[in-house]
Amino acid sequence: MTKRWFHFIDDGISTFALFAIILLTGTNVFSRYVLNKPLPWVEEIAIGLFVWLVFIGISSAMKRDSHIGVDYFVQKLPKPLRILSITIRAIAIYYVLFYVFVYLGFTFTAQASSKVTPILGISYQVINIAIPIGGLFTAIYFTRAFIRSIQIELGKEGGS
Structure with missing residues (x-):
């Protein structure tokens, strides 16, 4: 049960963010051009949701190998060089995921402790935390894909 819940959490967050962005932006366009009363807070929420959509959506795409x-x-390449190439690629991806997304993402989030959005006063930490969370989710799904690709390579006979 927990595994199933975890498997769909990034999809749920991404779907909600995309749906909310479309709904809020459409509402703001209607409000601005039909009612002549724009909703200034919509842009702040849409930008925050877009950050969540992008960084959590990365893990959703990784899960599907998309x-x-x-x-x-x-x-x-011959089999040994294919495995070496896959391993070098994995090391580079892990560097990006753990150093850039997780470590620098947490640092970026921590530095935003006193920064808030101008209209609603939402802390940028709420927005920025999507970066390391997305990095961790992506690392989990990438690890699964990496193990699967190594198993496939080890199961192949010879090189092509």
Whole structure:
């Protein structure tokens, strides 16, 4: 049960963020151009939700192996070099995930403790925390994909 809940949390957050952005932006367009009374707070919420959509959506795409990758030349390598290439790629991705997203994301979030949005006064920590959370979710799904790709490579016979 917990695994199923965890598996869908990033999808739920991303779907909610996208739906809310569309709804709020559409409402603001109607309010601005039809009623001549724009809602100034909508932009703040939409920007915050967009940050959550992007950084949590990264993990959702990783879960489905939907990120773009060109592995034509890697697949032409002999088996030992393919495994080495996959491992080097994984090290680079882990660096980005853990140093850039998680470590720098938490640092960025901590530094935003006194920064608030101008209209609603929402702390930027609420917005910025999506960066390390998305990095952690993505690392979990990438680890699963990395293990699966190594298992597939080890199961292949010879090189192509």
